[in-house]
Amino acid sequence: MTETSTLLSPLLRPTTLAGVPLTSRFVMAAMTRSRSPGGVPTPEVAAYYRRRAENGIGLIVTEGVLVGHPSAGHETAVPRMTAGPAERGWRRVTGEVHAADGRIAAQLWHVGSAREAVDGIAAWTPSGVPRGTHAMTLADIDVLLAAYADAARVAVRAGFDAVEIHAAHGYLLDEFLWPHTNRRTDRYGGSPAARAAFPAEVVRAVRAAIPAGMPIIVRFSQFKERDYAARIAESPAELAVLLGALAEAGADALHASQRHFADPAFPGSPRNLAGWARHLTGLPAITVGSVGLTRDFLGSPMLRTLVERLDAGDFDLVALGRVLLGNPAWVRLAAAGRLDEIRDYRKSDEDTYF
């Protein structure tokens, strides 16, 4: 055993997430790839995920998959979670991942304000921010709750092991959580509890649509893709209210999205966002952010920090994003100490697909 593989060993042991057995504590984070023409995942998509599953990833989270409402997104090569050809495409994906002893969660996505106004449909947002978007009515809220529930039912039929609800990065559910984009004065806006009400209803609707034992992961973040300094919670107390509502509604795990996993979430404590999520709710937490981006990481104090925080109970699982684009076998190679075969992440990896 090399020093790196010894250090990594707590991450390489089998575990469970809300009752689902996983071969390791490594998760593949959701990454939009836009390789599903007409919203239908192809055999190449299935092979792409299988390759990560057979190389040590315990849980794959799919790229964001649009729920079946026209407001959810406009890009035609982003996959859908709808009955028919897309469902059959996903069935192939889950079959391939399971054949490699992997587990896979479907990330359900509504892009909110990021939808471009094609097909004459304006972006749906909590309160018409930014200008030119459609402020959702109470009827719209019901329409989307039904769309999330439908998508979750499709995910069950397609063989997924879990569902991840995307409530991060400035997309629709996060736009409800964030006061800057949620200016509603009804029960869906104002206090932290009210801002969490719609995301919590989505969790409840999904919970009611899927088998009791199937985990729901909720992904959240402070930062927005277009505003890295933005925050949904100014204090742990505020975060406790937001996450408490999601937990109460039936979330089984929280995926705390950060750009760098070691960054403290609030002043006065080194605890990261996943650490706070776990501490405040008692739910299992997934951390993410700049893990393993360069080969040096594996010989650096950062790896030690990651493992120490896992040992300390700050989080249960560790998600990898960009490094897996160019290194489908990152976990297996790192575990074997075969660092020479690992490539550093570079931006152009985002144009590759294998």
Ligand SMILES: Cc1cc2nc3c(=O)[nH]c(=O)nc-3n(C[C@H](O)[C@H](O)[C@H](O)COP(=O)(O)O)c2cc1C
């Ligand atoms: C090309 C690309 C696409 C992404 N798409 C999604 C997405 O669909 N859903 C999501 O929640 N996060 C998405 N993310 C964020 C990643 O899941 C992850 O949180 C981020 O890359 C940080 O992890 P890393 O430093 O290990 O890459 C995306 C990131 C990249 C680079």
